[in-house]
Amino acid sequence: MFISVLDLFKVGIGPSSSHTMGPMVAASAFLQDIRHYIDSNSDTKNYHVRCTLKDSLAYTGVGHATDKAVTLGLHGYLPNTIINENMDEVHDRTWNSKTINISDDISASFFSEEDIIFDTRNSLKQHPNGLVFELLDDSGGLLLSSTFFSIGGGFISTLAEIDSVEAPIAAEPSSAYPYPFDNSDQMLDMSKKNKKTIWEMKLANELENLPEEILNLELDKIWNAMKTCVEKGLTTEGILPGGLNTKRRAKQLNESLENDKENAGSSDWLCAYAMAVNEENAAGHMVVTAPTNGAAGVVPATLYYYYKHKAASQEQIRQFLLSAAAIGGLIKHNSSISGAEVGCQGEVGSASSMAAAGLCAARGGTSEQIENAAEMALEHHIGMTCDPVKGLVQVPCIERNGFGAVKAYTASSLSLRESGEHLISLDQCIAAMKRTGLDMSTKYKETSLGGLAVSFIEC
8 A cells, every 4th residue: 555645745725625625626527527528429519517415525515615616626626726716706707607618619507506416315335425427418318427436635536446445545556665564563563674764664655656856845845835824824814704603713822822932832832823724724725635624734733833843854844744644644544534434533533643643753753652652642532523513614623623733742742751662553543443433423424413513503
């Protein structure tokens, strides 16, 4: 199994990697499917496009802007390209359009408010984040149908792929890489045998596909995007969109800490930095999947704290990202990072585990200490539900990222003061998370049908 650091950390837009970025990528892929179909079947001139959202995407799609993401994707936008656009202008133009351009001389009718269907009755057994796209002729006859699944972190799978991929993710065979670890036990054995750190092994694997100069440039871009998210969130005020009237708090919290540094502890700063990122995510602005958007604040906050307060070097920042990606890849391969699949333990829990490992590595921890830090951070998120109020990635998501960063920092600090020996391995903890997710009611897996989502009463 090989999952690149550049796949786990992707620059995109909020508020959700699985409910916004994934559907946008899927819609763009279907646009390509249409073009291939028309190239081979040019007899029809009047086309109509329809999209049906299933299960979790149907229940919380409006709050997560899934409908807007599908619209953008069908108009040819992708998460990494739209960040350079005027978001409000693009949203208004595409949402109100009644056609999509297939080519220079061919278009299809598509009106978002009528042609995106929220289907909460008919489930797809393969995954709770399903999208069914259809191309129809002018009499309503089906010409083409494509089913996609948004499997977390902005990744998608087709119907043909979903049953043959693991966790589910289409990863490259590990045998093609110099350090092919598929679990943490293998990772530790290879580290000991080859006298290499986790980040050194991850780096060697990455260099099979990219020159080191290019990889470092891409890692630096990821860090700069994370840094931008934190700093933009720390300087922005206002009310977040969606109807909850959630007030941005990170700017005021940061100013309070700056004015009282003697009494400001690491937990205070970490919460401010994480909340800053997730307020940006909730606003639909640029974030980095780390490994998801709902958990986008944990890794950047932990890394930003180390950079801002402990003067982390560029090399330490890269080591952090590589180590975090190594752990994130194991979790995604052996369990899931999708809230719709396993609850928030798979999102904030995974992010906290990755951040703990990255920080421990940057601080000079051994491979055993890094694995211990990752396990501790994940362990204390086991059972965490995903129950966003009104389907918005705001409550409890924004604060929850702050607490995830605090747990990551605590796990890193504790592991560095010990030998790395511990009772429950990271592999066992990942397996426990997966079993817990399978046992968890769908009410608590990003459907907003249980927990805090139904405890909140609007007056």
